[in-house]
Amino acid sequence: MLTAPASAMAAALQAPALVTPGLDLEASFTDVLQGFGLSPAAAHLVWLPLPMLLVLVGAVVGVLVTVWLERKISAAVQQRIGPEYAGALGILQPLADGLKLLWKEDVIPARADGLLFTLGPVLVVVPVILSWLVVPFGQHLLISNVGVGIFLWISLSSIQPIGLLMAGYASNNKYSLLGGLRAAAQSISYEIPLALAVLAVVMMSNSLSTVDIVDQQNGAGILTWNIWRQPVGFVIFWICALAECERLPFDLPEAEEELVAGYQTEYAGMKFALFYLGSYINLVLSALLVSVLYLGGWGFPIPVEWLAGALGQSADAPLVQVITASVGIVMTVLKAYLLVFFAILLRWTVPRVRIDQLLDLGWKFLLPIALVNLLVTAGLKLAFPAFFGG
Amino acid sequence: MPDCAAVGLPAPVFVLSGYDAFLGFLLIAAAVPVLALVTNKLLSPTSRSGERDLTYESGMEPIGGAWIQFNIRYYMFALVFVIFDVETVFLYPWAVAFHRLGLLAFIEALVFISILLVALAYAWRKGALEWS
Numbered sequence: 001m002l003t004a005p006a007s008a009m010a011a012a013l014q015a016p017a018l019v020t021p022g023l024d025l026e027a028s029f030t031d032v033l034q035g036f037g038l039s040p041a042a043a044h045l046v047w048l049p050l051p052m053l054l055v056l057v058g059a060v061v062g063v064l065v066t067v068w069l070e071r072k073i074s075a076a077v078q079q080r081i082g083p084e085y086a087g088a089l090g091i092l093q094p095l096a097d098g099l100k101l102l103w104k105e106d107v108i109p110a111r112a113d114g115l116l117f118t119l120g121p122v123l124v125v126v127p128v129i130l131s132w133l134v135v136p137f138g139q140h141l142l143i144s145n146v147g148v149g150i151f152l153w154i155s156l157s158s159i160q161p162i163g164l165l166m167a168g169y170a171s172n173n174k175y176s177l178l179g180g181l182r183a184a185a186q187s188i189s190y191e192i193p194l195a196l197a198v199l200a201v202v203m204m205s206n207s208l209s210t211v212d213i214v215d216q217q218n219g220a221g222i223l224t225w226n227i228w229r230q231p232v233g234f235v236i237f238w239i240c241a242l243a244e245c246e247r248l249p250f251d252l253p254e255a256e257e258e259l260v261a262g263y264q265t266e267y268a269g270m271k272f273a274l275f276y277l278g279s280y281i282n283l284v285l286s287a288l289l290v291s292v293l294y295l296g297g298w299g300f301p302i303p304v305e306w307l308a309g310a311l312g313q314s315a316d317a318p319l320v321q322v323i324t325a326s327v328g329i330v331m332t333v334l335k336a337y338l339l340v341f342f343a344i345l346l347r348w349t350v351p352r353v354r355i356d357q358l359l360d361l362g363w364k365f366l367l368p369i370a371l372v373n374l375l376v377t378a379g380l381k382l383a384f385p386a387f388f389g390g
Numbered sequence: 391m392p393d394c395a396a397v398g399l400p401a402p403v404f405v406l407s408g409y410d411a412f413l414g415f416l417l418i419a420a421a422v423p424v425l426a427l428v429t430n431k432l433l434s435p436t437s438r439s440g441e442r443d444l445t446y447e448s449g450m451e452p453i454g455g456a457w458i459q460f461n462i463r464y465y466m467f468a469l470v471f472v473i474f475d476v477e478t479v480f481l482y483p484w485a486v487a488f489h490r491l492g493l494l495a496f497i498e499a500l501v502f503i504s505i506l507l508v509a510l511a512y513a514w515r516k517g518a519l520e521w522s
Contacts, residue, residue, distance in 0.1 A: 051413050105434045110443035122423040144411030173445040177456040185464035188471040194480045203485040265446055271428035274423055321492040356521035363519045371503055378496050
């Protein structure tokens with residue numbers, strides 16, 4: 001009984017032909033433009049900024065929704081009501097908060113270093129936004145399928161601690177300095193297990209491209225998602241992602257009881273808002289990447305090709321492609337927000353760790369486990385190439 | 391650079407495509423904080439008073455600055471980080487090409503990672519990973 005689905009799964013894993021090309025908006029759009037007599041290069045240039053602005057707006061809306069969810073869920077956990085006056089169920093509250101910050105005076109302390117003080121939040125927010133370049137919402141629904149893919153995100157995420165350190169140092173405030181140092185130490189400690197967990201997934205996909213990583217998982221729907229083949233890697237990645245986002249239980253850099261607000265202590269107005277935006281964009285981004293790396297990305301639990309086949313439709317039909325693409329976007333976002341929900345619940349469930357516990361967990365537990373996980377994945381790939389990406 | 395086809399080598403695996411989008415998105419991403427800060431500058435009130443420009447120190451007059459010499463306990467962690475970060479970067483090409491390399495590459499990586507695990511054990515034993 002067991003061998004039949006297993007061999008079907010193996011066959012599905014080895015058959016890339018099953019993955020349909022999917023909706024390619026860029027090709028359609030540039031074709032239309034070339035129909036108007038534009039050269040291919042010009043059509044490409046006109047196309048380029050469109051997905052970027054769309055992703056940027058999507059990211060900002062995602063942050064507003066996340067902030068609202070955070071406040072509503074936190075309120076529910078504590079048996080409060082939460083925001084309720086701005087818009088239905090208080091949905092416009094984060095927007096109102098953001099606009100309020102836009103009108104707030106920007107205070108730079110007299111003894112601070114003005115240039116570094118301004119550059120800090122900018123350096124934090126730019127790499128986080130830039131990382132959305134590689135987040136795929138469908139076969140062709142991403143800004144750019146660059147070859148280095150997930151590695152680009154890992155390298156960009158290591159720029160952020162520089163901005164935090166800069167902000168902490170430039171404030172010339174003891175709380176800020178300690179917060180900035182903690183943020184940098186925490187960030188570098190959890191970056192290595194994170195990169196090693198990603199490495200095991202990369203090894204199974206034979207590619208760094210996020211699109212290839214998702215394609216590799218969607219041979220047989222939910223059965224072939226990476227979480228079943230990389231359960232340890234999934235847990236390591238999730239813990240490290242929470243630590244990189246400075247979410248509880250790892251929010252030591254801004255531990256209110258001891259450090260006021262850590263590196264943010266002296267910040268007001270839009271610079272504070274940039275830190276706030278950066279941390280929430282980072283949370284949504286991490287959740288999206290967990291769904292891409294371990295939960296099949298845009299894949300529906302049952303392959304859409306099978307469903308289309310059962311309904312007697314060709315997967316290449318235009319209408320089916322549009323539906324597939326829409327389902328893909330919804331699935332990616334749904335999976336990501338499920339993880340955001342868990343992150344918010346965790347915040348009210350577990351207490352904050354101490355700094356020595358934090359460093360012990362990173363260096364003495366996650367790092368060795370991540371290395372062993374990588375070696376085990378390599379060994380399994382040699383032994384069962386059909387199940388681990390060939 | 392020799393022509394791959396002429397020498398009989400397979401075509402290069404890494405094709406540098408899609409990076410024009412990276413440059414474009416870098417510009418757009420950099421414009422976000424610039425626009426936000428400029429708008430804030432235009433809209434926000436400005437008033438200057440001495441008390442407000444002090445750094446915050448729980449309501450007291452700040453005693454001394456923060457730019458002093460003190461024991462950064464994270465120094466050893468930073469050193470160990472550099473070692474393992476470089477290791478991870480070395481392992482990336484290995485992982486991507488692993489399906490074509492086979493058993494020998496596995497044994498080589500096993501040796502490489504074992505050496506680093508010994509290094510981790512050494513750092514652990516020496517107390518480089520201890521807080522205090």
